[in-house]
Amino acid sequence: MGRKKRSTPEINAGSMADIAFLLLIFFLVTTTMDVDKGLMVKLAPWTDEPPPEDNKIKEKNIFVVLVNSNNQLLVEDDYLSIDQLRSAAKDFINNNGDGTCSECNGLRSPASSDNPQKAIISLQNDRGTSYQMFVKVRNEILGAYSELRNELSERKYGRSFPTLNEEDRSVIAGIYPQFISEAEPISVGK
Amino acid sequence: MALIRKKKSKETPPVSTASLPDIVFMLLFFFMVTTTMREVTLLVRLKKPKATEMQKLDRKDLTTYIYMGAPKNPNIYGSEPRIQLDDQLGNIGDIQSFVILKREEINEAERPKFTVSIKADIDVKMGLISDLKQELRKAQALKISYSTNPAASPEELYKTY
Numbered sequence: 599m600g601r602k603k604r605s606t607p608e609i610n611a612g613s614m615a616d617i618a619f620l621l622l623i624f625f626l627v628t629t630t631m632d633v634d635k636g637l638m639v640k641l642a643p644w645t646d647e648p649p650p651e652d653n654k655i656k657e658k659n660i661f662v663v664l665v666n667s668n669n670q671l672l673v674e675d676d677y678l679s680i681d682q683l684r685s686a687a688k689d690f691i692n693n694n695g696d697g698t699c700s701e702c703n704g705l706r707s708p709a710s711s712d713n714p715q716k717a718i719i720s721l722q723n724d725r726g727t728s729y730q731m732f733v734k735v736r737n738e739i740l741g742a743y744s745e746l747r748n749e750l751s752e753r754k755y756g757r758s759f760p761t762l763n764e765e766d767r768s769v770i771a772g773i774y775p776q777f778i779s780e781a782e783p784i785s786v787g788k
Numbered sequence: 789m790a791l792i793r794k795k796k797s798k799e800t801p802p803v804s805t806a807s808l809p810d811i812v813f814m815l816l817f818f819f820m821v822t823t824t825m826r827e828v829t830l831l832v833r834l835k836k837p838k839a840t841e842m843q844k845l846d847r848k849d850l851t852t853y854i855y856m857g858a859p860k861n862p863n864i865y866g867s868e869p870r871i872q873l874d875d876q877l878g879n880i881g882d883i884q885s886f887v888i889l890k891r892e893e894i895n896e897a898e899r900p901k902f903t904v905s906i907k908a909d910i911d912v913k914m915g916l917i918s919d920l921k922q923e924l925r926k927a928q929a930l931k932i933s934y935s936t937n938p939a940a941s942p943e944e945l946y947k948t949y
Binding site: 612614615617618619621622625626633634635636637638639640641642643644679680681684723724725726727728729730732733734736737738740741744780782 | 805808809812813815816819820837838839840841842843844845846848851853905906908909910911912913914915917918921922924925926928929930931932933934935936937938942943945946
């Protein structure tokens with residue numbers, strides 16, 4: 599009788615941890631949420647009254663980008679293709695016409711912007727412009743700013759702009775502030 | 789005394805691993821619970837444009853999504869691009885109250901960081917987007933993000949379509 603007495607064999611729980619780990623890793627990997635990325639824009643507050651006509655911004659400090667309903671670009675009265683927009687915008691922002699921006703190495707043309715603090719990019723589109731084109735144009739303008747900031751950051755700190763610390767980054771962003779205006783669309787043509 | 793010391797030096801007691809599965813399961817459940825995604829079912833066709841200069845939207849709880857595109861079911865909703873707010877298609881007039889309602893949900897200290905992410909299809913015309921922007925301005929939701937997919941290089945964007 600004593601010989602027949604059996605103790606139930608213990609289940610080896612050692613591999614339990616492995617199984618659980620496997621599940622854990624599976625969930626960690628599969629539940630990677632698609633991080634939403636996008637072009638950040640700050641809209642102007644709503645006002646009922648139309649903006650004053652005689653604003654003191656000089657014509658040469660505004661870089662006018664028009665996009666029509668056929669997704670064609672008119673930049674400062676010139677037809678440009680989308681791949682030319684970035685360098686045109688860079689030249690405009692970096693122009694430094696009055697020489698107040700000591701860090702800029704622009705062309706200093708009297709016909710273009712005074713300095714990056716005053717340079718405004720005005721983006722105007724038609725109601726028939728496609729969203730894709732709009733995003734492309736928007737992207738090129740933002741790209742112009744980020745390239746300028748990067749170049750300055752490399753000259754000044756020897757590192758790219760995104761790797762800078764908060765303080766240095768605000769210095770660079772202060773030299774090249776982003777002034778982009780999205781005007782209300784006009785409706786011309788279909 | 790001598791006996792105890794002798795025993796100690798002889799063998800280290802094995803660490804009990806019996807509770808390890810419990811710990812790991814706890815972690816597992818933690819991740820399973822916290823990563824529940826509140827996704828809406830898309831009623832519109834959505835193919836996001838590509839871009840290179842985007843920024844990450846890191847606070848999901850402070851972000852409200854507005855979808856735009858041609859309805860997936862044109863027999864019911866027609867073929868013109870529409871706006872989807874949460875799980876239903878809305879009109880331009882619904883946006884203000886929708887955004888204000890969403891902003892009320894987050895606590896007051898973080899309301900300035902409230903962001904509206906516009907997830908629009910590439911074929912949507914800017915007219916509709918502009919109407920949406922005007923409504924957002926009226927609702928004082930001024931931080932917006934045009935949701936995009938990453939492009940491999942800027943050159944990819946120059947190709948005509």
